Amino acid sequence: MADFFFTGAVTVLIRGEEAPLFPGRLHQRGVTLKNLQYNRQNEVRFCLSIRDLGQLRQEARHFSGTIRFEERTGFPFLKKRLFQYAPFFLASICFFIIMILLSAMIIRIDIQGADAELKEDVRVFLKKEGIREGAIRLNDLDAEQISRRAVQEIPGIVRFTIEKKGVVYIVDVSAEKKAENSLAGSRHLKASKSGVVHDLFVEYGVSKIRRGDFVEAGSRLITGTKKKPAAGTVTAETWYKATVTLGNKSLKTRNGEKRKSIFFSFGEKEFSFWTASPFQKPVQSEENRYSLHFFSYRLPVSLRTETFYPLKSVTTIESEAEQEKRAIQAAKAALMAKLPKKAVIIGENVLQKRVESGKVKVIIHFQVLENIAIN
């Protein structure tokens, strides 16, 4: 079976007295012909590989009738036509690439269930995670991990769910319930905590205290009238005590080496493109999944990488000063998360430090400036 597709073929129309004899002459020269048809009187049509065109030409010299080429088929002609349409194909490929990129882009982030302040916090957190408007994200969203981190990092958040709907990310947030002001009817401002008054600003009412006064929790700060309740802020220095216990456990860090396995998946099947040789040491692994979307339709091609980082244990011995520093830092971070936003830590003192069987127990005293006035 001679196939003309790869060589390219021409349909030739022969007309003339000797047309019925012409294929036979070509045949004798060893030319392969296909689909010979006798149409009308002395008219023959056949298919000829373009390799044998030279033979045809030689034979045509002794032929009195007319020879006409009709149709060109096969790969070489197809290629030529393909090149002719190259701009069109290029444009369509570009379109697909742009569409895929745009589908991976985050167009909008909706944050539900949060007030303006919390919304800003959530936005800052998401930006740190790489989720911001206009960013192109090909790797799949690990909603569980992000929400776990969000609850840890954003103060005052109880629940955090993130969901991807096409190009829109929908974040649902539940904030901690603030202590209800049950004494809303109260006319006077009272101290929520005991402390030394540092600064006061009275919007309405008569202040009962002065700068430098020590106030007990619950004592009256500003008195108001029935018609107009007292309003204002009282900034006071308050104190917190924190106890931190740090174990000098062996830290493990990555040693800079890494090996990556790459998997392609096509539909349900997964093919490994590169498999990393396993490490002998204990490893930490990270998995990333990248998938392409066309509009909201998920393309069946996706990529998965697994990165292994070997761990090495750090045996450096921290000095006591370093441990103390670390303890203060940890306590400060924990305290900051608890305090209202406007509060400032102005000082910290280590009250007590004890080393017991490798563990360090530190009691730290913090001085904080915050508003203590409540209704």
Added chain:
Amino acid sequence: MKWMGKMAGLPEDAVGRIPRVVMIGNSKVVVYNAEKLEQFTNQFVRIQLSNATLEIQGKSLEVLELMPAEVVIEGEITSVCMKEKKRG
């Protein structure tokens, strides 16, 4: 050639360029080791074999493939006639 093939126990058509004609129903004729397609119209095809001519008559005949050693003819075949060539 012929006797060598016989000695070896080969079928006759396996040795040398001996023409062979295969008919499939009345719609297809395959001729192996044809020498030349002498004449071709849609009603009449004459093929020259090594020492004979093969004349095929029919309606709307077509030569599907014309290769150096093989001719495939399709159409409504009414008669296939082999005539020995006159010597000399």
